[in-house]
Amino acid sequence: MAWVFAHLEELGGDKERIFLSGHSAGAQLAALLGTNLAYLKKYNISPPELAGVIPVDTASFDLLSKEYNERLTRRLIKAAFGSDRGVLKKASPFL
Incomplete structure (x- = not known):
C-alpha cells in the first residue's frame, strides 16, 4: 500500500479512488490492512484515505470465534x- 500511495500519481492514478481487495486469505489480509490503524499508520496512511475495502470469500474475520468458525x-x-x-486477535480484522 505504501508503494501504491507513493507512485500512484506518477502512473496516472487518482488517490481518491484507491480500493483494496483480496480473495480468500488475501481477503482476510485486505480487511486487516484496511481496518487496523497500526499497519497503515507506519507509512503515514490512514484507513479513511482508502475509497474502500473489498474482501471476497474469506473464511473468518474473527479468528478467535468458535461460534462462527x-x-x-x-x-x-x-x-x-x-x-x-x-496473535489471533492481532490477525483478526473485526477485533
Whole structure:
C-alpha cells in the first residue's frame, strides 16, 4: 500500500479512488490492512484515505470465534496462525 500511495500519481492514478481487495486469505489480509490503524499508520496512511475495502470469500474475520468458525476453519486458522490468543486477535480484522 505504501508503494501504491507513493507512485500512484506518477502512473496516472487518482488517490481518491484507491480500493483494496483480496480473495480468500488475501481477503482476510485486505480487511486487516484496511481496518487496523497500526499497519497503515507506519507509512503515514490512514484507513479513511482508502475509497474502500473489498474482501471476497474469506473464511473468518474473527479468528478467535468458535461460534462462527466451523471445525475445518478452526484447524486452518490454527495451522496458519497458531493458538496464541494475542496473535489471533492481532490477525483478526473485526477485533
